[in-house]
Amino acid sequence: MKYLFGLLLVLCMATSAQARNPLDFSLLKLGNDPAGPTLLVIGGIQGDEPGGFNAAGVLASHYAITKGNVWVVPNLNFPSIINRSRGLHGDMNRKFARLDKADPEYDTVEKIKSIILHPQVDMVLNLHDGSGFYRPKWETSSRNPLRWGQSVIIDQSAITAPRFGNLAEMAERAVDEANNALLRSEDGYRLKNTHTREGDSEMEKTLTYFAITHGKPAFGVEASKDFNTPVRAYYHVRVLESFLRQAGIAFERDFTLSPEGLDAAMRRNLHLAFHNGKVQLDMDDVRSTLRYVPLSRDAGTEFTSSKPLLTMVDEDNGFRVYYGNNRLTRLVPQYFDYDDSLNALRLTVDGEARSTPIGSVVPVRDAFEVAAEEGYRVNVIGFTRQGLENECGVPIRRADIRDAYSVDNAGDVYRVEVYRGNKFSGMVLVRFGGQTPAAVAQHAVAGDEDTLGR
Numbered sequence: 001m002k003y004l005f006g007l008l009l010v011l012c013m014a015t016s017a018q019a020r021n022p023l024d025f026s027l028l029k030l031g032n033d034p035a036g037p038t039l040l041v042i043g044g045i046q047g048d049e050p051g052g053f054n055a056a057g058v059l060a061s062h063y064a065i066t067k068g069n070v071w072v073v074p075n076l077n078f079p080s081i082i083n084r085s086r087g088l089h090g091d092m093n094r095k096f097a098r099l100d101k102a103d104p105e106y107d108t109v110e111k112i113k114s115i116i117l118h119p120q121v122d123m124v125l126n127l128h129d130g131s132g133f134y135r136p137k138w139e140t141s142s143r144n145p146l147r148w149g150q151s152v153i154i155d156q157s158a159i160t161a162p163r164f165g166n167l168a169e170m171a172e173r174a175v176d177e178a179n180n181a182l183l184r185s186e187d188g189y190r191l192k193n194t195h196t197r198e199g200d201s202e203m204e205k206t207l208t209y210f211a212i213t214h215g216k217p218a219f220g221v222e223a224s225k226d227f228n229t230p231v232r233a234y235y236h237v238r239v240l241e242s243f244l245r246q247a248g249i250a251f252e253r254d255f256t257l258s259p260e261g262l263d264a265a266m267r268r269n270l271h272l273a274f275h276n277g278k279v280q281l282d283m284d285d286v287r288s289t290l291r292y293v294p295l296s297r298d299a300g301t302e303f304t305s306s307k308p309l310l311t312m313v314d315e316d317n318g319f320r321v322y323y324g325n326n327r328l329t330r331l332v333p334q335y336f337d338y339d340d341s342l343n344a345l346r347l348t349v350d351g352e353a354r355s356t357p358i359g360s361v362v363p364v365r366d367a368f369e370v371a372a373e374e375g376y377r378v379n380v381i382g383f384t385r386q387g388l389e390n391e392c393g394v395p396i397r398r399a400d401i402r403d404a405y406s407v408d409n410a411g412d413v414y415r416v417e418v419y420r421g422n423k424f425s426g427m428v429l430v431r432f433g434g435q436t437p438a439a440v441a442q443h444a445v446a447g448d449e450d451t452l453g454r
């Protein structure tokens, strides 16, 4: 299990590494079963629907596919996601019938169309958050036929396709399975058939209609905007897993299927890495601004991120780090050339000597000390001692470092930077608090509710 999830992460990082524009969408391919079915899951076609794109993000990073295949695009309209806009350039989900080549989203729409039409793709889910609750008969102003929340949407009952053409049947079953796991009885899902071909000129322009008119079974899935993000993601995952089972795709997940479990999965394992991991910045509970971050000039295009919804864009003489539609921090860089001659630091942590790879996070209970390396200078950010320029060879406790220089708000994580002449050789993070290495590797954060709703 662990191994598989590790693989997913590598794939994901490779995707981010190749992307020249940090706001290009990612395509993650899970599973290795060429003869098996392939489900394409898309999130974030509209930027203000975090339930859908976070559910797709969790699918990308917290599932192992053991039979069949899943392709995930969790951040289709990434510029709109980070800007919390339905669509910076209009509604992307109305651009699939015809689109002017001058449209700023023309390339994105063409790229996702070609993925939908890829011969390996057997079925498409497009994840949304919709207003209120779709109900076939008028009940109240928020529960009626004009609303979209809590529905599985089809354009027509069936299409001709090698497999999964029985759209209504599959959607009905997904509705039933989601309704077996409701958090409140009134949250129930319904099937919504837009009968697009019979003259719905709006729905004719959508991604799903494009898919079905090209022989690809496709479904829209809506969670209600009445819920917070983890609850929306929970319902999305319920529907999603029903489609996986119906398609014969087998999977394992590394979180508990509940709103709390989704919330924890979304927050887990957020970090950015630079220069082949010589600098790794932990984004857990990160301060709103990190200053004097030693980066190379190409950091804005050469970084890797641990999750596809985590990215970094140029902003205000520095970089702004986003996770989905949340601004996590601002990085104010100090630019350096990198020196690649050092791969590890020798540290003594709580009395025990060890070799520590550059770019890692080291748990410290009480004190650490960096051994001197000929030709290198160590700078522990926030630590100063009179007359000491190279901060190796002295034991350093949390109380010796000024709180304001921590990477995180809690004041547990500090930067140990190494220089050779005027070049930067890499960074290690020390995390005070005596956590075990396993706990640090996972570092799920409890608490602060609004990372995902801000």
Ligand SMILES: [Zn+2]
Pocket (backbone or CB within 6 Å): 046, 049, 127, 128, 129, 130
């Ligand atoms: Zn939508």
